[in-house]
Amino acid sequence: MGAVEFDAPVRSTERSARHDDAALHRQGKRPQLKRNFGFMSMVGFSSTLMATWEPLAALLQGGLVNGGPASLVYNFLICFFGTLATAASLGELASMAPTSGGQYHWVGILAPAKWSVKASWLTGWISVLAWLAATATPAFLGATLLQGLFVLNNPNYVFERWHGTLLYFAVIFIAVFVNVYLIKFLPYLETIILILHIGLFFAIVIPLVYLAPQHSAEFVFTDFENLGGWPSNGMAWCVGLLTCAFPFTGYDGACHMSEEIEDAEHVVPRALITSVALNGALGFGFLIALLFSMGDLETALSTPTRYPIIEIFYQATASKKATNAMIAGLICSAVCAVLGLMASASRTTWAxxxxxxLPFSKTLSYVDPKRAIPFNAIAATTLPLLLLGLINIGSTAAFYAIAGVATVALYFTYLAPIALLVLKRVKREPVALGPWRLGKWGLPINLFSLCYSIFISIFLFFPSFLPVTPQNFNWTVVVFFGSVLISIISWFWYGRSVYHGPIKEMYD
Structure with missing residues (x-):
């Protein structure tokens, strides 16, 4: 194995199509979807699914309470390098088997024969759960950020949770409309969204830095806060990881779009790494600018808008109109992220x-021949997303746990195939890797990614505050392990009789 290969050979469209179909045939799959995506549109797709700096702004409170400015800075760097290693590891696997199934398919290939089918089943169920939760989170954030603006502009507005649910429904329906009726334009739309993603960064950071009074470097890089009641600063630091960990998820959406990408064996790995590197740079720049310009910490944390970022922007600009415009940019980014997340979630379900x-597999695997989209899978993805929105009416804390579930479940789907790849490499067992590979750096990068993912996953189950009450309980642990239990019961109920791992389809 040689050095990491970043550049794919140039092919004609016809030759590329034959090559992509042949790669899919090797996995026993029949081409059914149109390959509309290229490298730039997929970088845009993955980048907007992550949208690192935008969710970082929305989820800022958890990191400020548990760790403060200093932990946000260093936790961000930890998550960035850990995610970069994970993206490289997943890229190698995506080049090996570029199918929409992604992680559960790779687990089926790499796991020992005795456990292959069971491990693939569990990974598949958790992957479906992960993408549902990941799709719901930015939709909820966008909806409730808009409510925060209502509070800013009208102090008499009552922050009703059901208002947020209705706004959340609106975001979901926009995503469904685009994924059903405008799907052929999605690659072009994702390229435009990428430009918007970068342009908004500068449109927000420049006035923020220029207008706001600046904190000292000592405050940004050394100030530590333990406002969550943890007995040690080290525990508070680790619990605050979620703020930086969640923005670094979702980039693997490119893997689940593999059957709609030209030259997927090369484009998917390159898109993964490029999107993580780009978002890491933008996210770190935004975080540093924000911490220097954030104004009074206590005022930001106690804001009636429920989002410190709104108060930070208002303190910096002293203008409601400017704050409205800046937050509107974040809301727009959240809605754009849901478009791609819906696509990835439905492809995961379809695959x-x-x-x-899954139950009713024949119905869910149907592809609309006119639009070449998995219409039934999109519908099946939409229903649980609407039900998730109802959770917000009963408890905002429970819905925030959805972000935790998305992060934990996605990290599980990352570490499962990477752990199996590490096992193969340690035992020196042959692995039929694809054309894009990590060469001699494969094992060290895989090991670093594995250790990082395990470490992150442990602390994502911890509550944000002590003592634990029904109001601040972290429901992530209940939802995640409850889903694992359901998948195990489903396996014994019907899965073991119908699921045999990634199947070899019959050809006409």
Whole structure:
């Protein structure tokens, strides 16, 4: 194995199509979807799914309470380098088997024969859960950020949770409309969204730095806060990881779009690494600018808008109009992220159903021949997303746990195939890698990614505050392990009789 290969050979469209179909045939899959995406549109797709600096702004409170400015800075760097290693590891696997199934398919290939089918089943169920939760989170953030603006502009407005749910529904329906009726324009739209993603960064950071009074470097890089009641600063630091960990998820959406990408064996790995590097740079720049310009910490944390970022922007600009415009940019980014997340979530559902991994698999694996989209899978993804929105009416804390579930579940789907790849490499067992590979750096990068993912996953189950009450309980642990239990019961109920791992489809 040689050095990391970043550049794919140039192919004609016809030759590339034959090559992509042949790669899919090797996995036993029949091409059913149109390959509309290229490298730039997929970088835009992955970048907007992550949208690192935008969710960082929305989820700022958790990191400020548990760790403060200093921990946000250093936790961000930890998450950035850990994610970069994970993206490289997943890229190698995506080049090996570029299918929409992604992680559960790779687990089926790499796991020992005795456990292959069971491990693939569990990974598939958690992957479906992960993408549902990941799609719901920015939709909820966008909806409630808009409510925060209502509070800013009208102090008499009552922050009703059901208002947020209705706004959340509106975001979901926009995503469904785009994924069903405008799907052929999605690659072009993602390129435009990428430009918007970068342009908004400068449009927000420049006035923030220019207008706001500046904190000292000592405050940004050394000030530590333990406002969550943890007995040690080290624990507070680790619990605050979620603020930086969640923005570094979702980039693997490119893997689940593999069957709609030209030259997927090369484009997917390159898109993963490029999007993580780009978002890491933008996110770190935004974080540093924000911490220097954030004004009074206590005022930001106690804001009636429920989002410190709104108060920070208002303190910096002293203008409601400017704050409205800046937050509107974040809301727009959240809505744009949901467009791609809906696409990835539905493709994950479709792929798993194609392999008989879900109830009503034949129906869910149907592809609309006119639009070449998994219409039933999109509909099946939409229903639980609408039900998730109802959770917000009963408890905002429970819905925030959805962000935790998305992060934990996605990290599980990352570490499962990477752990199996590490096992193969340590045992020196042959692995039929694709054309894009890490060469001699493969094992060290895989090991670093694995250790990082395990460490992050442990602390994502911790509550944000002590003592634990029903109001601040972290429901992530209940939802995640409850879903694991359901998948195990489903396996014994019907899965073991119908699911045999990634199947080899019959050809006409």
């Amino acid at each position: 798993f159903a194609r392999d008989n991994g």
